[in-house]
Amino acid sequence: MNTSxxxxxxxxxxxxxxxxxxxxxNKVSSKVELSFDIISSNGxxxxxxxxxxxxxxxxxxxxxxxxxxxxxxxSQYRNKELVIKRFLDIxxxxxxxxxxxxxxxxxxxxxxxxxxxxxxxxxxxANRKKPL
Numbered sequence: 001m002n003t004s005x006x007x008x009x010x011x012x013x014x015x016x017x018x019x020x021x022x023x024x025x026n027k028v029s030s031k032v033e034l035s036f037d038i039i040s041s042n043g044x045x046x047x048x049x050x051x052x053x054x055x056x057x058x059x060x061x062x063x064x065x066x067x068x069x070x071x072x073x074x075s076q077y078r079n080k081e082l083v084i085k086r087f088l089d090i091x092x093x094x095x096x097x098x099x100x101x102x103x104x105x106x107x108x109x110x111x112x113x114x115x116x117x118x119x120x121x122x123x124x125x126a127n128r129k130k131p132l
Contacts, residue, residue: 002043004043005041006036007084009036009041012080013032013035014031030073030076032069032080032083033067036066036087037063037065038060038066039063048095051094052094056090066087066090
């Protein structure tokens with residue numbers, strides 16, 4: 001993954017934010033919409049594109065475009081920074097492939113300890129009974 005190439009491929013659009021804000025909110029486009037076309041990206045390998053298409057399938061449009069929006073801040077510049085940060089986090093987490101788990105057996109000492117503890121508890125409970 002080439003981050004600088006990917007950031008250059010991002011497309012931004014400023015739109016009006018919703019919510020409270022009086023007359024000013026009707027004049028200013030502070031909400032930022034980011035769109036990234038995964039399929040035509042030059043910063044990703046074919047394997048990475050395939051992996052992202054599978055993992056982000058519910059977040060992609062029909063044409064394979066990832067669309068994110070940010071309207072948290074009143075500043076368009078700050079919203080652009082936030083949406084880029086969120087985008088990079090999404091890409092990095094979805095490109096991460098977890099290590100395969102190796103099956104292991106408990107050691108002989110651990111098995112012995114478990115059985116001794118089990119026997120100890122059995123004796124303890126047996127001692128609670130009334131004698132016959």
